Amino acid sequence: MSAQLIDGNALSKQLRAEVAQRAAALTARGLKPGLAVILVGDNPASAVYVRNKVKACEDVGFHSVLEKYEATLSEADLLARIDALNNDPAIHGILVQLPLPKHIDDHKVIEAISPLKDVDGFHVASAGALMVGEVGFKACTPYGCMKMLESIGLKDLRGKHAVVIGRSNIVGKPMAMMLLAANATVTITHSGTADLAAMTRQADIVVAAVGKRNVLTADMIKPGAVVIDVGMNRNDEGKLCGDVDFDGCREVASHITPVPGGVGPMTITMLLVNTMEAAERVAAAAV
Numbered sequence: 420m421s422a423q424l425i426d427g428n429a430l431s432k433q434l435r436a437e438v439a440q441r442a443a444a445l446t447a448r449g450l451k452p453g454l455a456v457i458l459v460g461d462n463p464a465s466a467v468y469v470r471n472k473v474k475a476c477e478d479v480g481f482h483s484v485l486e487k488y489e490a491t492l493s494e495a496d497l498l499a500r501i502d503a504l505n506n507d508p509a510i511h512g513i514l515v516q517l518p519l520p521k522h523i524d525d526h527k528v529i530e531a532i533s534p535l536k537d538v539d540g541f542h543v544a545s546a547g548a549l550m551v552g553e554v555g556f557k558a559c560t561p562y563g564c565m566k567m568l569e570s571i572g573l574k575d576l577r578g579k580h581a582v583v584i585g586r587s588n589i590v591g592k593p594m595a596m597m598l599l600a601a602n603a604t605v606t607i608t609h610s611g612t613a614d615l616a617a618m619t620r621q622a623d624i625v626v627a628a629v630g631k632r633n634v635l636t637a638d639m640i641k642p643g644a645v646v647i648d649v650g651m652n653r654n655d656e657g658k659l660c661g662d663v664d665f666d667g668c669r670e671v672a673s674h675i676t677p678v679p680g681g682v683g684p685m686t687i688t689m690l691l692v693n694t695m696e697a698a699e700r701v702a703a704a705a706v
C-alpha cells in the first residue's frame with residue numbers, strides 16, 4: 420500500500436490564510452508586521468528563496484524589505500545594516516539568507532540579530548529558549564516539520580520513537596528538541612553513527628536532514644513509519660530530490676513528505692508565522 424502524502428503546499432496555504440487574518444487584525448490596530456530579508460552575493464538558489472519569501476510576505480499583507488548586496492560586502496558593513504534594522508520599529512523580523520560568502524562569519528552575523536527579531540530562530544538565545552522551554556522563535560524548517568506531524572494527528576508524541584538523521588544547528592538539533600518537547604523518545608543519528616539502519620528500523624517517525632540522496636531507503640524503515648524528508652538535492656538528471664528514496668519508502672511508510680512540495684514551502688510558511696508572532700509580541704508589550 421502506498422503511503423499518504425503530507426502535502427506542504429496545501430498545509431502552507433491553510434496556515435498562510437490564518438497568518439493573513441492575524442496580519443489584517445494587527446494592521447487595523449496600526450501595526451503592520453514587517454520583515455527584512457538580507458541577501459549577500461549571487462547564489463542563484465538563494466535569490467529564488469528570498470524572492471519567494473518577499474512574495475509570501477506580500478501575499479499575507481506584511482511590509483517587507485529586501486536588501487541585496489554584492490558578494491564583496493564586508494562583514495562590518497553587514498553588521499552595521501543589522502544594527503540599523505534592529506533599531507527600525509517598522510521591522511519585526513530580520514533574516515540573513517544562508518549561505519553567506521566565505522569571508523563573512525555567519526555565527527557572528529546571526530548573533531548580531533536581536534533575539535526579539537530572530538524570526539529564523541538561529542540565534543543562540545532562540546536555541547537556548549527551545550532547549551529549556553522558554554518563549555523564543557523556533558527554527559523554521561523543524562517547526563514546519565512539527566506542523567506537518569500535527570496535521571496527521573501527531574501532536575503529542577508520547578510513546579513514539581523519533582529518529583533524526585543529521586545534527587546541524589539549524590535543522591537536526593532543533594528538530595530533536597522540538598520532538599522531545601512534544602514528548603517523543605528521540606534518537607539523533609549522524610555520520611558517526613555505527614548502524615544507522617538499526618536505529619531507523621525502530622522509529623515511528625524518521626526525519627532525514629543530511630543533504631545527501633538516498634540516505635533513507637525502504638529496507639531501513641518499519642512498516643507504517645512516518646517519513647519526513649528535509650533534504651534538497653539534485654539527482655543525476657538534475658531533478659530536485661530529497662534525502663529519502665521516495666519511491667521505495669512510500670511503499671512501506673504510512674505517511675511521507677514529497678520533495679518538492681513538502682518541507683520546503685513549510686519553511687517559508689513558518690517564517691511568516693514567526694514574523695507574525697514577533698509583531699504581536701511588540702503590540703502586546705505596547706499595551
Ligand SMILES: Nc1nc2c(c(=O)[nH]1)N[C@@H](CN(C=O)c1ccc(C(=O)N[C@@H](CCC(=O)O)C(=O)O)cc1)CN2
Pocket residue numbers: 468514515516517518539559560651659678679680681682683684685686687
Ligand atoms: N536564513 C536562512 N537561510 C536558509 C534557510 C533558512 O531557513 N533561513 N533554509 C534554506 C533555504 N530555504 C529558505 O531559506 C528554502 C529552501 C527551499 C524551499 C522550497 O520551498 N523548496 C521547494 C523547491 C524549490 C525549487 O524548486 O528549487 C520545495 O521543496 O518544494 C524554501 C526555502 C537554506 N538557507
